[in-house]
Amino acid sequence: MRPSEKLSSFVKDALVAGRGPEDIRRAITEAGWTQAEAEGALATWANTGFTPPVPSPTRLVSARDAFFYGLMFAALLLTTWHLNTLAFELIEAWLPDVDQPGRYFSRNAVRWSVSILVVFAPLFFWMNHRATAATRSDPVLRRSGIRRWFGYVTLFLASITLLCDLVYVIHATLSGDLTAQVAAQASVVAATASAVFFYFRGQTRETDHVA
Amino acid sequence: MLRKSWPPLLLAALVIGFVGAAIGTIGGPGQARIEKNDAARYKAMKSLENLVHCIAKEDGALPDAVAQDARCKGRRYPESPSPAILADLTYVKESTTRFRICSQFEDAASFYERRSQPQRFDPDSGCIDGQIKSAP
Numbered sequence: 260m261r262p263s264e265k266l267s268s269f270v271k272d273a274l275v276a277g278r279g280p281e282d283i284r285r286a287i288t289e290a291g292w293t294q295a296e297a298e299g300a301l302a303t304w305a306n307t308g309f310t311p312p313v314p315s316p317t318r319l320v321s322a323r324d325a326f327f328y329g330l331m332f333a334a335l336l337l338t339t340w341h342l343n344t345l346a347f348e349l350i351e352a353w354l355p356d357v358d359q360p361g362r363y364f365s366r367n368a369v370r371w372s373v374s375i376l377v378v379f380a381p382l383f384f385w386m387n388h389r390a391t392a393a394t395r396s397d398p399v400l401r402r403s404g405i406r407r408w409f410g411y412v413t414l415f416l417a418s419i420t421l422l423c424d425l426v427y428v429i430h431a432t433l434s435g436d437l438t439a440q441v442a443a444q445a446s447v448v449a450a451t452a453s454a455v456f457f458y459f460r461g462q463t464r465e466t467d468h469v470a
Numbered sequence: 471m472l473r474k475s476w477p478p479l480l481l482a483a484l485v486i487g488f489v490g491a492a493i494g495t496i497g498g499p500g501q502a503r504i505e506k507n508d509a510a511r512y513k514a515m516k517s518l519e520n521l522v523h524c525i526a527k528e529d530g531a532l533p534d535a536v537a538q539d540a541r542c543k544g545r546r547y548p549e550s551p552s553p554a555i556l557a558d559l560t561y562v563k564e565s566t567t568r569f570r571i572c573s574q575f576e577d578a579a580s581f582y583e584r585r586s587q588p589q590r591f592d593p594d595s596g597c598i599d600g601q602i603k604s605a606p
Binding site for chain 2 (some may be wrong): 338339342345346349352353366369370372373376377380384387447450451453454455456457458461
């Protein structure tokens with residue numbers, strides 16, 4: 260039996276013996292467990308007052324979710340990557356860098372990005388709409404472990420992108436390279452990453468709230 | 471409601487905006503075909519220029535007209551899947567050392583910019599001016 264299972268078993272026995280959550284939490288922490296471990300063990304049993312205690316709902320992991328959220332994640336990744344590639348190329352065309360007159364934007368890169376966006380952006384928005392509608396009508400779907408993982412991975416990538424974008428702008432400013440082109444490109448990256456960050460922050464909060 | 475839905479709306483607006491702007495900036499399939507044809511014209515001109523240099527080296531003088539020459543292995547007369555592109559191609563011997571190869575570009579100015587302003591190509595006339603060393 261793993262330590263967390265031993266702790267969960269102890270919580271169950273304590274609840275059966277009529278102990279309240281406060282007493283159990285105190286007993287666990289006095290024994291040397293952390294506050295988070297105590298909360299985790301208490302959360303495995305629903306606080307309904309019913310005896311024997313009812314297990315809390317656990318996260319669901321299904322192959323269907325892996326397929327659905329995997330495809331949605333790939334569609335989002337391709338959409339955001341090619342949205343930025345396209346924006347960078349167009350900004351180079353609209354605001355050419357006077358220090359690099361020979362640099363001309365790639366029409367082929369623009370056509371590839373448009374082709375990918377035309378397919379994957381509607382796919383992402385359609386899957387996102389389906390996922391939102393499904394979780395609204397059946398909140399139990401928010402307990403999907405895979406949905407939660409993809410949400411946090413996306414949140415991590417969006418955060419890293421925002422931070423790197425900020426670092427890049429500061430470096431460009433200090434180096435005297437903050438041209439209109441660099442500022443416009445950094446703004447598009449910030450807008451894209453912010454949209455993804457705030458969308459998935461809302462989604463992961465919903466998931467955590469249900470869990 | 472709007473507070474929760476603004477992130478996907480912003481993402482959708484960016485996608486629609488940039489895709490529309492891309493089509494407006496680079497043009498549609500018609501413009502792409504023009505670019506492909508102009509690139510094929512330039513490639514044919516460069517092949518012909520190489521062949522002219524080879525024949526001139528073998529003969530010691532510029533040819534009056536250019537045709538495939540067995541002595542110039544690896545330097546072939548331009549080939550193109552489109553006969554119209556070859557039909558547009560002209561070679562003019564301007565002097566004993568100077569020649570001009572031209573083609574009918576559909577959008578020479580845009581081609582000139584896209585190719586980072588290739589040397590010796592005149593976007594106004596759609597010609598390459600060539601020169602060989604003086605005959606001994």
